[in-house]
Amino acid sequence: MQNDVLLGDAGRMVDSRSTAAAVKGTIGRLGGGFMISREAKQLCERTGLGPRELYFRGRCGVLGEVDADVVTSAAVFFPPGHVRESWEGGRKLAVEEAVELYTAACHAWGRRKLGAVEGCVRIADLLEKVAGGASVLGAPLFAGWRAVPLPDDRVARATQLMHVVRELRGGVHAIAILSKGLDALTAALATDHEGTPIGLSSGRDMARFFTWPEPYPAISEETAARRREAEDLTDELMAPAFAVLTDAERDELVTLMRLGHVH
Numbered sequence: 001m002q003n004d005v006l007l008g009d010a011g012r013m014v015d016s017r018s019t020a021a022a023v024k025g026t027i028g029r030l031g032g033g034f035m036i037s038r039e040a041k042q043l044c045e046r047t048g049l050g051p052r053e054l055y056f057r058g059r060c061g062v063l064g065e066v067d068a069d070v071v072t073s074a075a076v077f078f079p080p081g082h083v084r085e086s087w088e089g090g091r092k093l094a095v096e097e098a099v100e101l102y103t104a105a106c107h108a109w110g111r112r113k114l115g116a117v118e119g120c121v122r123i124a125d126l127l128e129k130v131a132g133g134a135s136v137l138g139a140p141l142f143a144g145w146r147a148v149p150l151p152d153d154r155v156a157r158a159t160q161l162m163h164v165v166r167e168l169r170g171g172v173h174a175i176a177i178l179s180k181g182l183d184a185l186t187a188a189l190a191t192d193h194e195g196t197p198i199g200l201s202s203g204r205d206m207a208r209f210f211t212w213p214e215p216y217p218a219i220s221e222e223t224a225a226r227r228r229e230a231e232d233l234t235d236e237l238m239a240p241a242f243a244v245l246t247d248a249e250r251d252e253l254v255t256l257m258r259l260g261h262v263h
Contacts (some may be wrong), residue, residue: 028195058102062144110159139171
């Protein structure tokens with residue numbers, strides 16, 4: 001079977017690599033949407049943490065009470081100094097509590113944004129199979145988040161599982177980027193980015209989001225080509241996770257993920 005997404009009149013089968021490519025944008029955006037939400041802002045106000053202190057403490061707290069270098073090794077795309085400053089600044093909040101509060105914000109955001117979306121129950125079922133069968137190798141944040149208990153509420157469950165699968169892609173994407181000889185800043189600059197919490201973003205916007213200082217270097221066509229290769233390799237590395245689904249289930253997941261129009 002070819003690696004193209006094959007959706008006919010009745011909804012044709014898709015292979016696992018094509019599924020990874022087809023759903024990455026929606027999972028990336030909705031799985032990370034709570035990180036820049038009003039729920040996260042309210043959590044900053046409640047805990048006294050800055051936005052990035054909460055981000056690193058909540059997202060990376062699943063790694064445990066570790067040195068900032070460990071967080072940098074997992075988060076990958078941020079300047080090490082920024083990671084250390086944010087992680088150390090967030091130490092006023094215990095990692096266990098940070099993860100619990102961040103997870104609750106994820107659930108609240110999901111109920112607010114996706115509560116009226118049909119298909120969340122089925123999305124939760126399918127993504128739970130994907131996450132449960134995936135390898136944790138090279139994806140420490142995925143491993144940590146997969147261990148966080150899932151809620152009974154199916155909308156909240158779907159949102160948390162989109163975040164879990166998003167962390168899986170983030171881990172293997174870092175492997176793909178490094179395998180192509182790209183550093184974090186170059187990887188950000190060398191392409192436009194779909195699947196971010198803020199939607200489609202230019203490379204320069206993503207570099208600013210990651211807090212890399214300007215001015216930014218020019219990107220050659222050769223570098224841009226390697227960045228495209230890294231994206232293709234990421235889809236390939238994600239394929240085994242979606243291989244646990246049947247052909248019909250992959251087709252169904254791709255169809256359900258068209259809920260990506262939700263803002």
